[in-house]
Amino acid sequence: xxxxxxxxxxxxxxxxxxxxxxxxxxxxxxxxxxxxxxxxxxxxxxxxxxxxxxxxxxxxxxxxxxxxxxxxxxxxxxxxxxxxxxxxxxxxxxxxxxxxxxxxxxxxxxxxxxxxxxxxxxxxxxxxxxxxxxxxxxxxxxxxxxxxxxxxxxxxxxxxxxxxxxxxxxxxxxxxxxxxxxxxxxxxxxxxxxxxxxxxxxxxxxxxxxxxxxxxxxxxxxxxxxxxxxxxxxxxxxxxxxxxxxxxxxxxxxxxxxxxxxxxxxxxxxxxxxxxxxxxxxxxxxxxxxxxxxxxxxxxxxxxxxxxxxxxxxxxxxxxxxxxxxxxxxxxxxxxxxxxxxxxxxxxxxxxxxxxxxxxxxxxxxxxxxxxxxxxxxxxxxxxxxxxxxxxxxxxxxxxxxxxxxxxxxxxxxxxxxxxxxxxxxxxxxxxxxxxxxxxxxxxxxxxxxxxxxxxxxxxxxxxxxxxxxxxxxxxxxxxxxxxxxxxxxxxxxxxxxxxxxxxxxxxxxxxxxxxxxxxxxxxx
Amino acid sequence: xxxxxxxxxxxxxxxxxxxxxxxxxxxxxxxxxxxxxxxxxxxxxxxxxxxxxxxxxxxxxxxxxxxxxxxxxxxxxxxxxxxxxxxxxxxxxxxxxxxxxxxxxxxxxxxxxxxxxxxxxxxxxxxxxxxxxxxxxxxxxxxxxxxxxxxxxxxxxxxxxxxxxxxxxxxxxxxxxxxxxxxxxxxxxxxxxxxxxxxxxxxxxxxxxxxxxxxxxxxxxxxxxxxxxxxxxxxxxxxxxxxxxxxxxxxxxxxxxxxxxxxxxxxxxxxxxxxxxxxxxxxxxxxxxxxxxxxxxxxxxxxxxxxxxxxxxxxxxxxxx
Numbered sequence: 094x095x096x097x098x099x100x101x102x103x104x105x106x107x108x109x110x111x112x113x114x115x116x117x118x119x120x121x122x123x124x125x126x127x128x129x130x131x132x133x134x135x136x137x138x139x140x141x142x143x144x145x146x147x148x149x150x151x152x153x154x155x156x157x158x159x160x161x162x163x164x165x166x167x168x169x170x171x172x173x174x175x176x177x178x179x180x181x182x183x184x185x186x187x188x189x190x191x192x193x194x195x196x197x198x199x200x201x202x203x204x205x206x207x208x209x210x211x212x213x214x215x216x217x218x219x220x221x222x223x224x225x226x227x228x229x230x231x232x233x234x235x236x237x238x239x240x241x242x243x244x245x246x247x248x249x250x251x252x253x254x255x256x257x258x259x260x261x262x263x264x265x266x267x268x269x270x271x272x273x274x275x276x277x278x279x280x281x282x283x284x285x286x287x288x289x290x291x292x293x294x295x296x297x298x299x300x301x302x303x304x305x306x307x308x309x310x311x312x313x314x315x316x317x318x319x320x321x322x323x324x325x326x327x328x329x330x331x332x333x334x335x336x337x338x339x340x341x342x343x344x345x346x347x348x349x350x351x352x353x354x355x356x357x358x359x360x361x362x363x364x365x366x367x368x369x370x371x372x373x374x375x376x377x378x379x380x381x382x383x384x385x386x387x388x389x390x391x392x393x394x395x396x397x398x399x400x401x402x403x404x405x406x407x408x409x410x411x412x413x414x415x416x417x418x419x420x421x422x423x424x425x426x427x428x429x430x431x432x433x434x435x436x437x438x439x440x441x442x443x444x445x446x447x448x449x450x451x452x453x454x455x456x457x458x459x460x461x462x463x464x465x466x467x468x469x470x471x472x473x474x475x476x477x478x479x480x481x482x483x484x485x486x487x488x489x490x491x492x493x494x495x496x497x498x499x500x501x502x503x504x505x506x507x508x509x510x511x512x513x514x515x516x517x518x519x520x521x522x523x524x525x526x527x528x529x530x531x532x533x534x535x536x537x538x539x540x541x542x543x544x545x546x547x548x549x550x551x552x553x554x555x556x557x558x559x560x561x562x563x564x565x566x567x568x569x570x571x572x573x574x575x576x577x578x579x580x581x582x583x584x585x586x587x588x589x590x591x592x593x594x595x596x597x598x599x600x601x602x603x604x605x606x607x608x609x610x611x612x613x614x615x616x617x618x
Numbered sequence: 619x620x621x622x623x624x625x626x627x628x629x630x631x632x633x634x635x636x637x638x639x640x641x642x643x644x645x646x647x648x649x650x651x652x653x654x655x656x657x658x659x660x661x662x663x664x665x666x667x668x669x670x671x672x673x674x675x676x677x678x679x680x681x682x683x684x685x686x687x688x689x690x691x692x693x694x695x696x697x698x699x700x701x702x703x704x705x706x707x708x709x710x711x712x713x714x715x716x717x718x719x720x721x722x723x724x725x726x727x728x729x730x731x732x733x734x735x736x737x738x739x740x741x742x743x744x745x746x747x748x749x750x751x752x753x754x755x756x757x758x759x760x761x762x763x764x765x766x767x768x769x770x771x772x773x774x775x776x777x778x779x780x781x782x783x784x785x786x787x788x789x790x791x792x793x794x795x796x797x798x799x800x801x802x803x804x805x806x807x808x809x810x811x812x813x814x815x816x817x818x819x820x821x822x823x824x825x826x827x828x829x830x831x832x833x834x835x836x837x838x839x840x841x842x843x844x845x846x847x848x849x850x851x852x853x854x855x856x857x858x859x860x861x862x863x864x865x866x867x868x869x870x871x872x873x874x875x876x877x878x879x880x881x882x883x884x885x886x887x888x889x890x891x892x893x894x895x896x897x898x899x900x901x902x903x904x905x906x907x908x909x910x911x912x913x914x915x916x917x918x919x920x921x922x923x924x925x926x927x928x929x930x931x932x933x934x935x936x937x938x939x
Binding site for chain 1: 626627630631633634636637638641642644645646647648649650
């Protein structure tokens with residue numbers, strides 16, 4: 094049985110603790126009395142995933158069995174989450190492949206000819222053929238690519254359809270093919286509590302016109318946190334859109350959840366609690382760390398991005414999106430939630446090499462900001478792990494490095510916008526439209542493998558709540574110039590960072606380290 | 619390259635070794651240790667100590683060993699035994715407590731008919747935490763365990779003993795005094811007497827702190843000590859435990875004051891409401907030579923001056939009743 098998550102208080106027995114820092118990791122001795130949030134141990138995965146999928150499709154929640162919804166002559170669209178989830182990518186066969194194959198088996202049996210598969214990538218970069226093949230499997234790929242296995246194109250005006258407006262006046266506009274289908278089967282993977290549910294169709298298949306209603310500074314500042322849907326303005330917007338979609342489009346949602354088994358056997362020590370490392374784990378740590386530190390950076394990145402996670406599947410549930418998602422949420426929280434007693438003066442996070450937007454790519458400084466102050470800071474319920482005006486200490490080298498194919502607008506955002514202001518509201522007011530409508534960025538988004546022009550701004554908004562809440566942000570090991578450009582500070586060591594934090598939190602601050610990955614979500618009481 | 623290889627490896631190794639033993643094992647941090655449900659040991663049973671055989675052995679020990687040793691260690695003046703003439707038990711003796719001599723002095727001074735059926739309440743965490751100590755305490759003193767603290771206190775044996783006709787000796791302060799003066803007594807004995815409708819006999823012991831204070835287990839010195847029995851206090855019909863408790867405290871205060879005021883003086887002071895529980899001098903003249911109306915210093919608990927006062931030897935001349 095998996096042990097629950099808990100909060101460790103660092104005492105003299107506590108060995109040095111593991112800290113991720115981009116494409117590397119280190120051991121760090123935290124000050125005595127610091128708190129460390131550990132997630133529950135990885136839950137056991139379902140033994141027979143195919144059987145679980147079969148059962149989910151045969152006995153869905155709030156819907157008739159999928160087989161009964163399929164008929165000859167219908168238009169069937171299967172949509173699936175893109176490569177931004179899960180992280181790291183799943184060892185093949187991907188659970189999306191397993192599900193899609195079973196859905197197609199049923200569709201073939203019922204004589205459905207008009208089938209289209211769409212990656213719900215919204216404003217993310219298109220998935221390459223190789224990435225599509227890895228996600229849906231060889232059999233599906235060979236049968237449908239390229240004509241009927243595609244990426245969603247949020248800038249293809251001809252192929253977008255406005256469904257209507259919510260009672261708050263939000264435009265709901267999604268992929269035309271999906272909207273005009275007799276049935277949308279959405280297959281998702283829920284890695285965090287923010288994923289899935291109403292978000293899947295309303296975001297994955299949406300356009301900029303639709304997305305801007307929830308991807309803005311005001312909404313994100315009022316999403317406390319966006320991993321706690323009842324208290325997230327962003328999810329309230331998703332819900333309104335999902336209600337409108339539910340009355341206009343027939344959606345059959347298949348939701349999956351994964352456990353916290355993030356690293357393969359040879360990196361098993363990354364999944365374990367440090368005082369439980371045996372000699373083999375310690376030898377692995379030394380060997381992997383040394384090799385990782387010595388290997389050339391390009392090769393190192395390649396190795397990390399080839400690392401696939403041996404996830405176990407903890408749940409497969411299908412049916413009506415509104416009825417399925419609460420069960421999915423329970424599974425996510427069961428794996429990630431740890432109760433924490435109150436916030437502290439300083440929060441510490443170690444960032445890994447990957448975030449949703451740099452799969453097979455580079456984690457540029459904007460993505461570092463988004464991962465730390467957006468994703469990790471918001472891994473809480475009730476209140477952040479840092480008090481208002483407290484300090485975030487983050488481990489990452491924050492190198493001034495960008496992927497010119499994947500993140501072209503990020504480069505301009507960093508060089509031009511951040512040189513002028515780091516205030517999210519000022520950025521939104523002055524630059525959003527320019528970046529969102531720039532023809533060159535749109536061209537690259539549609540024809541190359543670039544993120545949409547507005548995406549870096551969204552990443553900056555992602556951290557807007559944290560920027561408003563925190564008194565200071567210090568990157569340990571961060572490039573000085575790059576962090577300064579973003580309005581942050583850098584320190585060489587943890588002691589230096591603590592010294593720098595003194596002016597905000599005094600000389601004996603309380604410290605909480607959120608030990609992640611594996612993902613932990615703090616329920617701060 | 620070589621330096622880079624081994625320099626980094628050495629620092630990683632050193633960091634990894636911290637808080638680990640030679641085999642690389644780290645102790646589990648305290649807050650990471652699994653929660654264990656503490657199973658309390660079963661209570662030490664003392665019923666065997668009230669069987670006829672053990673009772674007979676106890677009589678021999680108490681009269682042949684305990685009393686002679688105690689009476690050789692100190693010089694006791696026992697007063698007020700006449701108040702016990704009409705008592706056959708069960709009865710609850712309540713006494714102030716500042717020394718290990720207290721129980722032997724009372725056991726050695728009560729009339730034999732009461733002593734034979736007398737059980738002594740003893741701290742479970744002090745006298746019954748080790749088996750050998752528990753056996754000795756039970757045999758010699760006919761002691762039974764009393765839980766002094768903790769949220770999961772066990773049901774006391776005292777009511778059952780009273781119901782079975784045993785008299786009890788209880789020290790309602792719960793522990794020996796740190797400085798010789800009384801601390802506020804607990805309500806337990808008053809509750810017992812009200813519930814079981816048995817009389818309470820106040821007993822004051824003076825000089826025992828000077829003779830054998832806390833932290834001293836054996837100090838023969840022929841100190842004079844006083845064991846003073848008061849009149850039995852019978853619970854009135856419809857009298858509550860708090861009212862009986864107040865009468866008990868008043869009686870203890872009067873018995874204590876007899877040494878300074880004499881019997882009649884203490885009665886008059888009690889009637890005037892001038893007496894209070896002997897909790898020690900909270901105020902003492904700043905110097906012995908200072909005038910009575912001069913500045914007076916507040917003496918905090920545990921102060922050497924309180925101990926000084928409490929350990930002052932009893933005057934050699936007895937005040938007669």
